[in-house]
Amino acid sequence: MRIAAIAVGGAAGTLxxxxxxxxxxxxxxxxxxxxxxxxxxxxxxxxxxVTLVTERWTPTRYVRxxxxxxxxxxxxxxxxxxxxxAQLGQHGHTGLAAGYIGASLxxxxxxxxxxxxxxxxxxxxxxxxxxxxxxxxGSMRGGATGRNRDEPGSGR
Numbered sequence: 001m002r003i004a005a006i007a008v009g010g011a012a013g014t015l016x017x018x019x020x021x022x023x024x025x026x027x028x029x030x031x032x033x034x035x036x037x038x039x040x041x042x043x044x045x046x047x048x049x050v051t052l053v054t055e056r057w058t059p060t061r062y063v064r065x066x067x068x069x070x071x072x073x074x075x076x077x078x079x080x081x082x083x084x085x086a087q088l089g090q091h092g093h094t095g096l097a098a099g100y101i102g103a104s105l106x107x108x109x110x111x112x113x114x115x116x117x118x119x120x121x122x123x124x125x126x127x128x129x130x131x132x133x134x135x136x137x138g139s140m141r142g143g144a145t146g147r148n149r150d151e152p153g154s155g156r
Contacts, residue, residue, distance in 0.1 A: 005062045009070020013042075017075050029091055032084040035077060036104060042076030043108040047115025056119065 017038050024034040049067045057063070081104055088097035 002061065002065045005066040006070040006073075009066040009072075010074035011070075013071040013074025013076075016071075017077060029088070029093055029096075031096060031100065032081070032088075035080050035084060036100070036107070039076050039078075039081060039104060040107045040111045042072050044111035044115040045075075046072045047112040048119045049115075051116045051119035 020038050021034040024037065026032055026034060046068055049064070049072065053060070053064045053068065081100070085097045085101055088094070088100065
């Protein structure tokens, strides 16, 4: 089932990336905005997802494989960025290629860190309790222990 979750997430991410690339088509020798924006958005989203999965939600078997590995893995693309950098360099746009690499690194790391901060509630105020994982059916029955949150002895 995890493989299926990764495959479905990867297919969805790849289709979303394709849609962005078709929408933001760039002429050769120009800054590759589509890949740059996809990688920045994917870095932010990955920061949010991984932080929520590891720090805020109860453990689940399918959210991380679907969303982080599958969707974000299919949505973002280091290999396309590398080819675009090589092509820019081959066509004499070495300054643009270097700027693209630098901007991608800085914006990607900043986006991932920002996503982590948002998920931790440091940029957006946190809710009163951890955000429930919508894919964790155990939380609908009172969490991983199966206890109702309002039961005596549940700690709430």
